[in-house]
Amino acid sequence: MTDQADLPDLAPQRSDHERERKLKLRAFRGLRCYIDMVDGGRGYHCPVCGYEGRFSPVRQKPDLWCPACDSRPRHRLLKLWMNRELQLPASARVLHFAAEPWIGDWFAPRVAEYVTADINDKFDLQLDMTAIDLPDARYDVIIANHVLEHLDDRKALAELYRVLAPGGMVILSVPLVDGWDETYEDPSITDPEDRLIHFTDRTHLRLYGRDFPDRVAAAGFTVRAFTAHEPDVSRHALQRGEKIFVGRKPA
Ligand SMILES: [Zn+2]
Structure with missing residues (x-):
């Protein structure tokens, strides 16, 4: 049986995990953006912000996010x-x-x-x-x-x-x-x-x-x-x- 005293720790652990996941995602997208600047990555145009270049992959879907304005x-x-x-x-x-x-x-x-x-x-x-x-x-x-x-x-x-x-x-x-x-x-x-x-x-x-x-x-x-x-x-x-x-x- 679960000890009730353990339960309050669960929520912070989840949000820590979520924060870590978001930080990793941001770092990964930043890296992609940097690589694109260096190698001149060809690609797309974002009609929202005018960005030209590659977009960042999310969950195995390539080219989902605009790295400049986060448009989907x-x-x-x-x-x-x-x-x-x-x-x-x-x-x-x-x-x-x-x-x-x-x-x-x-x-x-x-x-x-x-x-x-x-x-x-x-x-x-x-x-x-x-x-x-x-x-x-x-x-x-x-x-x-x-x-x-x-x-x-x-x-x-x-x-x-x-x-x-x-x-x-x-x-x-x-x-x-x-x-x-x-x-x-x-x-x-x-x-x-x-x-x-x-x-x-x-x-x-x-x-x-x-x-x-x-x-x-x-x-x-x-x-x-x-x-x-x-x-x-x-x-x-x-x-x-x-x-x-x-x-x-x-x-
Ligand atoms: Zn954009």
């Missing part, structure tokens, strides 16, 4: 979409859930209002996406990358639709298994360790399949996808076939 493939895909397709009036009001700082840096000087939000209190607004404490039609653009898989997405999508002004748009990305026709979720899986195994993260409630745009459309949105194709994949180290989804509320 989905960030670079989003920035490509923003560069090519986003048309934003200066009067736009933007609400950004679980905000990535570089997106805020880009949006804030270009729009009338840019506000960040999350379920915790570390952002401008503390909001539950499944019951958003805001009036109808309050924002023109709402951004939520990798948020919907953590909560009741039907409630959240209905709320996003309500809070968007007519003609407004929601920009979404989620973990999606392209080989699956349907989203995989199982409400009986509640233990964080089981969720990690089934849904790849301790706080994920599901992994989406190709029906994700249908789930967004069910809330009233017209949905379009921006997909990582060549030549962008090899130029910007994108995940082949990854998608950004844009849902429009009718004007």
Whole structure:
């Protein structure tokens, strides 16, 4: 039987291990960056920060991180979409859930209002996406990358639709298994360790399949996808076939 007196030591040990792992990762990425500078490593362009060169591997996936700004493939895909397709009036009001700082840096000087939000209190607004404490039609653009898989997405999508002004748009990305026709979720899986195994993260409630745009459309949105194709994949180290989804509320 476990001695209760031993238990308080476990948490510090875990965080020490995590700290050590992060330090090793940082040192490894720094070394890669240095080698690239020395040998002029050929490669990619980061549309987020403009870096040219090799990217750093993570967990056996080559070329995942930009060593200059830490962007991941989905960030670079989003920035490509923003560069090519986003048309934003200066009067736009933007609400950004679980905000990535570089997106805020880009949006804030270009729009009338840019506000960040999350379920915790570390952002401008503390909001539950499944019951958003805001009036109808309050924002023109709402951004939520990798948020919907953590909560009741039907409630959240209905709320996003309500809070968007007519003609407004929601920009979404989620973990999606392209080989699956349907989203995989199982409400009986509640233990964080089981969720990690089934849904790849301790706080994920599901992994989406190709029906994700249908789930967004069910809330009233017209949905379009921006997909990582060549030549962008090899130029910007994108995940082949990854998608950004844009849902429009009718004007
Ligand atoms: Zn970069």
